[in-house]
Amino acid sequence: MSVQLSDELVSLLHDRETIKLLATTDESGTPHVVAKDSIHIAEDGTIHYLEHLESSRTNHNLVRAIWFDRRVSIVIIGTHQSFQIKGRPLEVHITGPLFQKHYAEVRHRLGDVDLSGVWVIEPLEVINENPEIRRQEEEKRRPFFRHLDRLAKPLKGI
Amino acid sequence: MSLALAGTLHAALSLNEIVAKYPDIPRLIIIKTDVQRRGIHYTERALSIVDPAIHQIRSPYLFGSRDGAIKPLPESLLLRDGTTIFVDPTPLEQNPYQVDLVEGRLALVDNGEVVEFVRLWEKPLYYDQKTSSGIPMSHIASARPQRLNIFQSSYCHFWAEQKGCRFCDIVNHNKQQKHELGVPVRLKPEDVSETIREALKEPGRFTNICLTAGSVLKGKDLFDHEVDYYIETLLAIGENFATKKFPSELISSAFNEKQLIRLYEQTGIMSYTSDLEVLNEEKFNWICPGKADTLGYNEWKKRLIRAVDIFGKGNVGTGLVGGVELAKPYGFGSEDEALEATFEEAESLAVNGVTTFFIVWVPRPGSDFRGQQNPSLEYFVRLASGLHQIRAKYRLSIDFNDYRRCGNHPDTDLSRLL
Numbered sequence A: 001m002s003v004q005l006s007d008e009l010v011s012l013l014h015d016r017e018t019i020k021l022l023a024t025t026d027e028s029g030t031p032h033v034v035a036k037d038s039i040h041i042a043e044d045g046t047i048h049y050l051e052h053l054e055s056s057r058t059n060h061n062l063v064r065a066i067w068f069d070r071r072v073s074i075v076i077i078g079t080h081q082s083f084q085i086k087g088r089p090l091e092v093h094i095t096g097p098l099f100q101k102h103y104a105e106v107r108h109r110l111g112d113v114d115l116s117g118v119w120v121i122e123p124l125e126v127i128n129e130n131p132e133i134r135r136q137e138e139e140k141r142r143p144f145f146r147h148l149d150r151l152a153k154p155l156k157g158i
Numbered sequence B: 001m002s003l004a005l006a007g008t009l010h011a012a013l014s015l016n017e018i019v020a021k022y023p024d025i026p027r028l029i030i031i032k033t034d035v036q037r038r039g040i041h042y043t044e045r046a047l048s049i050v051d052p053a054i055h056q057i058r059s060p061y062l063f064g065s066r067d068g069a070i071k072p073l074p075e076s077l078l079l080r081d082g083t084t085i086f087v088d089p090t091p092l093e094q095n096p097y098q099v100d101l102v103e104g105r106l107a108l109v110d111n112g113e114v115v116e117f118v119r120l121w122e123k124p125l126y127y128d129q130k131t132s133s134g135i136p137m138s139h140i141a142s143a144r145p146q147r148l149n150i151f152q153s154s155y156c157h158f159w160a161e162q163k164g165c166r167f168c169d170i171v172n173h174n175k176q177q178k179h180e181l182g183v184p185v186r187l188k189p190e191d192v193s194e195t196i197r198e199a200l201k202e203p204g205r206f207t208n209i210c211l212t213a214g215s216v217l218k219g220k221d222l223f224d225h226e227v228d229y230y231i232e233t234l235l236a237i238g239e240n241f242a243t244k245k246f247p248s249e250l251i252s253s254a255f256n257e258k259q260l261i262r263l264y265e266q267t268g269i270m271s272y273t274s275d276l277e278v279l280n281e282e283k284f285n286w287i288c289p290g291k292a293d294t295l296g297y298n299e300w301k302k303r304l305i306r307a308v309d310i311f312g313k314g315n316v317g318t319g320l321v322g323g324v325e326l327a328k329p330y331g332f333g334s335e336d337e338a339l340e341a342t343f344e345e346a347e348s349l350a351v352n353g354v355t356t357f358f359i360v361w362v363p364r365p366g367s368d369f370r371g372q373q374n375p376s377l378e379y380f381v382r383l384a385s386g387l388h389q390i391r392a393k394y395r396l397s398i399d400f401n402d403y404r405r406c407g408n409h410p411d412t413d414l415s416r417l418l
Ligand code: SF4
Pocket: B156, B157, B158, B159, B163, B164, B165, B168, B169, B170, B213, B214, B215
């Protein structure tokens, strides 16, 4: 089931300084993670990723994902926040107006490069990866998961 | 009940059963294969959103459709993984898939159930232009989502001798096309050059050019005139490129070494295909009598293998009309027997660097095999999987004829990940 991205996450996705990583898996389940500048949010709330290379591992893994209903993961890292979005590829545009619009744009921006496809990824789950938030969440939900010394009374005189 | 419908009803396993039985084959490719096998029918609701200003309407093609009519219907469909479904409108009594409007989107529907959503092909900008000689450019080059097809001549000399391939309707269809649409039977190189120039003005629209025609037997050596004509057209196309070579495929008769060297050295062509149509000598002799009488099965094969030295491994292929090997009355008696024979021969070609791919046989009303039934979905899925596995085993690339640069072969769709 699709989830809506928060305003905070949307503005992080729009920020040029944000680091965006895309993780896919190959045939044997081995992860493949790469930084991808071209990940952006579309008007309908889906995430679009521009794949430049037809034969890249990421492209092959995305094809596998759309064929065999596998998930992908996108990590978004800003200065003070980070999020992980789990999603599934819904569609790839290899032709048509959306493809041609991005084809012209990337060539305008980057020079003589090619474009293989515009992948449309449906966000299924968002995890706030801010370490402090994750720690607080775990301590609330899983109170057994902590070392006792962290709870010990401070010893007098030490 | 028509023969075709009777055959469909006897199909062993349903689409969903095949999807469950072959988990390693993508469901989307199985759907494409079945849609090509059974054809489609557009509902009135679906046609209400077709806009000829945006969508590509059926343009001239070398072969006819399975309803035998030339109607202004959408050209074809795309699946969400970028797979092309190249499919004909089909009479309702043959039990095709329906293309219907569901929640504002086009969908493939079978027995009232949505199977998958689809998109229509978009019309390229050059389709609205005419050449200086006044011919609509859509009559010179027909577009696929990412490929340009040039059918330089729509006559095949095997037909003159009543020896056309039995599944083929080229001459009957092109008479109809000339009569109803005024499509020229033979293209002039200057019209082709001008059309390509116009098509290239649209950034990101095309990745490949495919040139093909019927066989021409005349010349000092057999097929010399066919070669001359291809060279002339390829040089005209090449005028538009800054590089000598450009991504392209020639589908032609089986040329001798001298002819192939001329083609490769003088033009920008990058890959070569010559169709054996069926991978068994006895069936070939029956189904392709013209090819059998002029060169014969073994010489056709030898010429393909020799072409690898000129075009390179992975750039030479042969096409099959998958399923004709089971045509009545002299085809194989069982699907297992047909697959075994086909894979054995495909492997003997692959060892020598030639790759094999197939199109789904559609018995066309203008062909000798009219009224026959094509094989089961399971047959085509096994054929696609087997040919793909042979390609993978021998590390043969299919870049010149893959899901994007062609889109008409379920087996090369599978090879997208090679
Ligand atoms: S060679 Fe056979 S399939 Fe090709 S155009 Fe001639 S008759 Fe048709």
